[in-house]
Amino acid sequence: MNTIAPRPEAIIFDIGNVLLRWQPEEHYDRWIGEERRRAMFDAVDLHFMNELVDRGGDFRDIVYDTAEKYPEFRTEIRWWHDRWLDLASPVIDLSVATMRALKAHGISVFVLSNIGRGSFAITRDAHAFFDEFDRLYISGHMGVTKPSPDIYAMVEADCGISPKRLLFADDRIDNINTASARGWQTHHFTDPRHWADDLIARGLIKETDL
Incomplete structure (x- = not known):
């Protein structure tokens, strides 16, 4: 019933x-082009990185520590923190x-x-x-x-x-x-x-x- x-x-x-x-890939496509974005997301589990932040980890420390592990993408990974307001928009x-x-x-x-x-x-x-x-x-x-x-x-x-x-x-x-x-x-x-x-x-x- x-x-x-x-x-x-x-x-x-x-x-x-x-x-x-919340579509980070779209912003990275605009910033660095789809090909490089795909390479970065394939090499780095950025969504897991973000999950660690979501669970209570320090935002800047986790993002910057991850960036240091992947020097070829260091600047772009740091943008996850430094350009956060652009990433989580509109x-x-x-x-x-x-x-x-x-x-x-x-x-x-x-x-x-x-x-x-x-x-x-x-x-x-x-x-x-x-x-x-x-x-x-x-x-x-x-x-x-x-x-x-x-x-x-x-x-x-x-x-x-x-x-x-x-x-x-x-x-x-x-x-x-x-x-x-x-x-x-x-x-x-x-x-x-x-x-x-x-x-x-x-x-x-x-x-x-x-």
């Missing part, structure tokens, strides 16, 4: 590809508008993201809208990353909201699957318009809010 999902008490946004576009404006619409209707909005302490500090300083969120769950501070069930359990314990009343938007299906397994409502984010339409269909915001 189909059941109607309860009205969410809090809406949880991922950052990468939900609030800020802002997905409709998602920010959606967040503000939810707040205007009295609905709590949280962030849950795999991002380091240092990288998020830079990001937050550059984008004031992060201060509008009610709670920020940042993996670098929590010491664990999605899709580990532990990070979802930490969110539940901190906010005190029943899992079935949390609605979570993330671009990665593995993160969505873990949230769903815990009883969270979810939206697999592929497009900001689809996300806004989902929230409208749920009666949480209106088209005129956007």
Whole structure:
């Protein structure tokens, strides 16, 4: 028998590809050309490097230490830190508008993201809208990353909201699957318009809010 999902008490946004576009390869293609970018990404596991930052490691130290191990790409690897704001861009404006619409209707909005302490500090300083969120769950501070069930359990314990009343938007299906397994409502984010339409269909915001 189909059941109607309860009205969410809090809406949880991922950052990468939900609030800020996260496609590092595209930026490196522009900076150094696709051929050299492919060679660098084949030689260096840059996404694992970033995962170490996301788990709580020092942003600059991890990036610069990695760069020293690959002198042929030293300058380009350092850009992961030095050009971070360019790498994590642009802002997905409709998602920010959606967040503000939810707040205007009295609905709590949280962030849950795999991002380091240092990288998020830079990001937050550059984008004031992060201060509008009610709670920020940042993996670098929590010491664990999605899709580990532990990070979802930490969110539940901190906010005190029943899992079935949390609605979570993330671009990665593995993160969505873990949230769903815990009883969270979810939206697999592929497009900001689809996300806004989902929230409208749920009666949480209106088209005129956007």
